[in-house]
Amino acid sequence: ITLLRRVDAYFEEHLTRKSKMKESFSDVSFTRSSSNSSIGTDEGLFEHPEPLASSKAVGEKILRRRSLQMHDQQQAWQESPEGRRMLEFRRSLPAYKEKEAILSLLSRNQVVVISGETGCGKTTQIPQFILESEIESVRGAACNIICTQPRRISAMSVSERVAYERGEKLGESVGYKVRLEGMKGRDTHLLFCTTGILLRRLLADRNLTGVTHVIVDEIHERGMNEDFLLIVLKDLLPHRPEMKLILMSATLDSELFSSYFNGAPVMNIPGFTYPVRTHFLEDILEMTGYRLTTSNQIDDYGQERMWKMNKQVPRKRKSQIAYVVEDAIRAADFKDYSPQTQESLLCWNPDCIGFSLIEYILCMICENERPGAVLVFMTGWDDISTLKEKFLAHPVLGDPNRVLLLTCHGSMGSSEQRLIFEEPKDGVRKIVLATNIAETSITINDVVFVLDCGKAKETSYDALNNTPCLLPTWISKVSAQQRRGRAGRVQPGVCYHIYPRCVYDAFAEYQLPEILRTPLQSLCLQIKSLRLGSIPEFLSRALQSPEILAVQNAIEYLKIIGALDENENLTTLGRFFPLSLSLSLSLILGAIFNCLDPILTVAAGLSVRDPFLTPLDKKDLAEAAKSQFAGAYSDHLALIKAYEGWKDAELDMGGCEYCWKNFLSAQSMKAIDALRREFRCLLKDIGLVDSNTANCNLWSCDVNLIRAVICYGLYPGICAVVHNEKSFSLKTMEDGQVLLYSNSVNARETRIPYPWLLFNEKIKVNSVFLRDSTAVPDAVVLLFGGNLLKGDADGHLKMLGGYLEFFMEPPVADLYQCVKRELDDLIQRK
């Protein structure tokens, strides 16, 4: 206890001194220019070499010379045969017809809101219009345009497309930047980045010096980062009168944004889509019913799920289609039902029967319909993978000579991404199983048929239980229209909504903004890091303000982990690592207790995509591979082992082979490696790590110590392990029983010889699930579990007495002596 208090005091004193030395802490962390890290979170967004000018006039001369070069280059491309062909294509896009109107509106206003149907050319054209017009008026070298995207994958694919349209390689005048990856150069003047990257930049430079245009794309999605960014930009505009802000939306609710920015003008790009024939469930059943009942095409899987859904329906031998029809009919009279029944009807889950219907419709399209790609909107990755597995074994849908079956989701790799845009061979039909990412951010050109299951996985937040949830929820009317619209882009199309029309009528107009449905901890910390004043006051200025209870929960959490003090001010600790919350405390303790390397791995591992892969067709092999790293009742320790193995192999040039053998993602491993370097630099900056790296790792092999340090970072993510005869169950204070994700090493154990599991994330999907976890003994929770120390001191001390044996190994022997003395002292006094 004394030691930990000393550690606390050390933070306070040491860090305060450091931060006084430099003007502000965040500046220290984010504007550092020395770094051996190649990914640099800290550099500016644009990296034009400062003109080596002896005076302002000379500087302007250099700028002008560069602008002229850009001008000539652009003109040469536009006059080349390929350039002319490209221009012809671009001219065919609806956005191009509004080019002059958009530019003129922008010249007269600081803020402009632009809406237009998906695919009309907002993302690829509007930033280009600005760049081109600046280049034409020989100001190219002075303009810096940022266009934010809600997702990494769209930032990457769009920048590639725009560079291609300009006849350049990516990284010349057009670039992109997402976390840990980027492609930009000295001549980049148009940068596509994720919203998170721009927010991070704001930490270092709140004025966005040098940026001339900010374009916030896809604002209709109402992501938390975008909503947050809008508040910050709204405050910034009066201080940067010459900077322009363009908001782009795929839907027509632009008035909301316009009034938020004091009546900024709205420009709507009239869209053109071919008519789309629309079918709802009733129509589909009418179309398919007869054949389904007679040829019995639906398998047992669908049937079984149906029965589960309709408990009240007697389980007699009725064909499945009859149940579907029954549901449709019941739903059709929807308005006459009581509110409870209405609610239960809305819970009626179309994806279950949907699976069979989707299969049926796809076969029908493949056999009878004209050429054209099919886009299937599913709820999420698990549905997509189940469906894909099912289809691969299907005589028609699994035949590579007839069908090119692809998937489209947020975490796909870039080669997978490119396949989606390619045209299949003649006679082969492209079928893309997608999440709602294909709704507005990614345009697949040749889609003619759309299937829409009506749901999407949406994160939500249960403020009362303080638990984040990820559940399939009905989409909004606007989303359904978007999905339908994807079918009519190149020719008249067909859309199958696999739910009754009355369910559609009951959809909300728009989706609830993310800020109203997710935990706010990192947002609150960001508000404090950017010195934006009181959290509740700041959030009250959002487009729509979150619930007070959600804000209070977040503030309470930040106090528990020590990021905020009693008065809700940022502590010195809170200023450290403002953006990656979960394991920053572990990192600091890892540095102080000299077991830094493994903790760096854990902290980095939690910030990237799960490196343990579980391909559908090799699930058993993948699990067996992961279990080689198990044995310590900890996913985090398994990750450490896997990373160390990879690092050794990588030194022998065998990293890829190692990943392949062990079902690890080489991309994630490399990202972990890069992040580790970044974290180490941050620790060095605040003086917790010196250049003698050997010292940092004196105790890196001490598994128990690592457990304790991880516990310090993950607390209050804690649940109790309750053993019964055969196995064990897990309980948290707020949720009661919770479960482990099947890929956790602890999920395969029948006993866990420790009473507690610490976890970094829980999420509600039907039940509450824990992702990665580490088992720890009582003593660790007592000493490293944050505010438990403040609670029932007597009870804790008694328990502690029984567990002191745990601390017999160095370096904790010191701590042991210390605790023992303190304990004896206390007991005597009592």
Ligand code: CDP
């Ligand atoms: O942003 P918005 O949805 O309005 O459209 P966009 O992403 O700018 O795309 C405009 C057009 O560019 C699309 O309709 C596609 O024809 C084309 N495009 C493409 O061919 N390949 C891409 N990677 C992106 C767009």
Ligand code: MG
């Ligand atoms: Mg777009």
